[in-house]
């Protein structure tokens with residue numbers, strides 16, 4: 001029918017027909033490799049759709065094919081808070097470790113029967129999340145730090161493999177998977193860019209990342225990205241009960257799923273899957289870097305639950321590292337945040353599995369001795385995933401006759417202070433402490449890093465420059481930068497000259513504004529991040545969180561630490577003697593106390609907030625487990641309690657709220673009785689959980 005003669009009702013019906021027809025054609029073309037519309041027919045439909053939309057703009061559908069193109073260019077990405085964090089996976093590198101993983105799953109679940117695992121190629125791309133509301137694609141996000149990602153709705157929309165509408169789906173459904181660039185498209189892009197004198201990408205993954213995170217979605221569209229769906233985030237009604245079943249739904253909704261995914265029921269099958277995938281790896285049109293094994297049954301997944309950043313029910317089995325031969329030009333010794341001296345080899349740059357490698361870590365003094373690695377040696381370098389390249393061994397037949405063993409420095413190469421090795425320690429440390437510039441710089445880098453204050457705009461190079469130019473010497477200086485940038489705006493009479501950062505090479509007004517905005521935003525910080533930012537030896541993100549959860553507020557923590565209450569730390573399940581000692585030592589240092597006092601004037605440290613609703617009877621309570629439990633394993637019980645906001649302690653004290661006792665409970669039960677603490681049977685504990 002001629003478009004001009006369409007009435008509103010007919011136009012709406014026609015737009016619906018075209019959207020459906022084109023979606024069907026997209027699936028046939030992109031998923032099934034069986035196009036049934038010619039390019040001309042496809043373009044014809046697209047044009048007709050656009051013309052009708054021009055006449056009836058009010059009828060433009062959310063799933064209109066015209067929405068795949070033409071979104072405006074943005075100045076920055078909006079943030080998207082993931083309702084369910086996007087986690088990563090623990091890596092294993094051998095079939096023995098896979099067996100250990102399977103055993104740990106069985107132990108956790110207290111079962112001897114075989115467990116079915118969905119085995120999937122691990123796609124080497126970028127994870128995405130696509131949110132559908134009432135069957136319509138409404139938001140796309142990157143993984144970001146797992147908690148907060150970037151809004152890439154318009155970019156994802158340009159990927160033709162992503163269905164814009166899905167039928168018979170839960171009202172709210174987040175589909176997650178991997179965006180990648182096929183090897184074919186990667187080579188084509190690099191060839192094109194080379195002829196145009198534009199950027200050459202090191203590997204398909206970088207190309208995919210550079211293409212997806214584009215403020216102009218038109219660029220994304222021209223780059224030809226692909227995707228595989230493999231998991232979900234928020235869902236209003238989970239209508240599948242296994243990973244296999246989930247894939248059936250994905251297939252029906254029109255998502256591309258990897259054709260090599262297989263359900264395996266024994267270690268043997270898993271091993272075969274892995275070996276087979278390794279042999280076909282190079283023939284695939286996309287990069288994979290291993291296999292992911294997921295417990296197939298969702299109820300079992302739920303029982304297994306999560307560690308801080310990774311699920312207990314899945315693991316990534318990485319392919320062996322790729323290797324190459326090259327020469328060591330120099331061995332440098334770097335000084336870390338805690339004074340540890342780490343040797344690094346400068347290499348003749350070499351391509352290892354598609355990535356240029358110019359440096360490799362040598363770990364420590366003993367490692368160099370053990371492998372007898374010398375300057376001038378020809379060595380085998382290896383790279384595994386994102387891990388820092390390593391040196392596997394020396395090709396002695398190529399060693400120059402003049403070579404001498406490497407002698408490890410006994411003084412700090414940065415500040416000249418003695419570098420000593422404590423008994424039983426593998427690392428040698430600089431004793432320069434707070435006066436060593438290298439340590440100060442590394443501490444600053446740590447302070448602004450993503451899991452700490454998360455300040456954008458203070459990259460490694462800038463921190464180094466600012467430190468050397470005495471612009472930033474300690475964390476407090478970061479927060480006075482803005483004031484020092486143009487002091488005379490405040491201080492009209494004493495015209496002190498300001499930093500005028502915007503005049504620096506490569507800087508401008510905008511970058512300075514962005515930096516100050518990021519600094520100001522970071523002034524409100526959750527307790528766990530603040531603790532982590534301090535850079536106390538051995539205290540990583542997980543420990544910081546434990547401390548935050550157990551002490552609740554900074555003031556509680558600080559008071560107890562200054563009073564050297566080691567037992568308060570040791571009472572926390574997960575903190576041992578050596579860590580507790582490092583924490584107390586940190587607070588003994590005057591300099592640290594001074595910096596903390598100044599920081600407290602500037603930043604707001606938010607008390608630990610329970611994510612879980614306070615309605616949980618366990619929220620905020622301290623629990624001790626003792627004896628052998630019947631239906632739950634100890635780790636399962638502990639994980640359940642933690643996830644409901646409880647603290648789990650190792651021993652009974654007057655702060656304990658409940659003691660859960662299993663068979664043969666021992667002295668803890670007696671202590672509880674003496675202190676008048678509530679004692680629960682396993683059954684009673686289970687009832688509280690439900």
Ligand code: IVH
Nearest residue numbers: 087088089120121122123127230231292311
């Ligand atoms: S599942 C909670 N399945 O690997 C588990 N991840 O190291 C969520 N990846 O961030 C991930 N292929 O980007 C899963 N078949 C697959 C995958 C896969 C690639 C990536 C993903 C994730 C990373 C974890």
